Amino acid sequence: QVQLVESGGGSVQAGGSLRLSCALSGSTFSRYALGWFRQGPGLEREAVAEIDMLGATTYADSVKGRFTVSKDVSPFKSENFLYLQMNDLQPADTATYYCAADHTNILGSRSTYWGQGTQVSVSS
Numbered sequence: 723q724v725q726l727v728e729s730g731g732g733s734v735q736a737g738g739s740l741r742l743s744c745a746l747s748g749s750t751f752s753r754y755a756l757g758w759f760r761q762g763p764g765l766e767r768e769a770v771a772e773i774d775m776l777g778a779t780t781y782a783d784s785v786k787g788r789f790t791v792s793k794d795v796s797p798f799k800s801e802n803f804l805y806l807q808m809n810d811l812q813p814a815d816t817a818t819y820y821c822a823a824d825h826t827n828i829l830g831s832r833s834t835y836w837g838q839g840t841q842v843s844v845s846s
Contacts (some may be wrong), residue, residue, distance in 0.1 A: 724748040724835045726821050731840030738811050738844070744804040744821030744837055751795045755824045756804045758791060760817035760842075767820070771806060786813070811844045818842075 730742040742758070757772035771791035772780045779791050790807040804821050818839040826832045 724823065724833075725834055726837035728819065728821050728837040728840040731819060731842045733843040733845065735812055736800060736844055736846050737811055739761070739807070739809045740811065740842060742806040742808065742819055742821075742840060742842075746795070746802040746804060746821075746823060749823075749825070751793075751823060752797050753804045753825055754791055754795075756791075756795075756806045757822050757824070758804070758806045759820045759822055760815075761820070761839075762814075765817075769829040773804070808842070811842070813844045813846050816842060816844050 729747045758770040761767040788810045790804045795802045819838045820839045823835045
């Protein structure tokens with residue numbers, strides 16, 4: 723059973739930093755694309771950062787240069803993690819942040835899993 727559990731959210735002032743963690747369990751996550759999404763008040767969910775199987779990263783324009791996505795994933799580890807280091811946080815970054823894991827098998831069947839979300843609030 724695949725499970726994703728986020729932690730590390732909180733309240734900070736503008737210019738502050740937070741590090742989000744996502745504990746991954748129940749599958750071989752070295753075969754997954756992993757990412758962070760967020761949903762602000764009254765807004766649609768948007769992609770923030772992604773890291774693919776080979777470690778290549780992509781970021782939303784709004785967070786480039788401020789956020790860094792990384793992972794600690796191995797089929798030989800019992801604990802696997804996805805991280806999002808967020809620096810120079812701004813009020814516009816206020817949202818619920820979700821981690822996601824995406825996998826397409828050899829038959830083309832795609833599976834996407836989501837965490838429950840962690841709240842980040844940034845005050846000016």
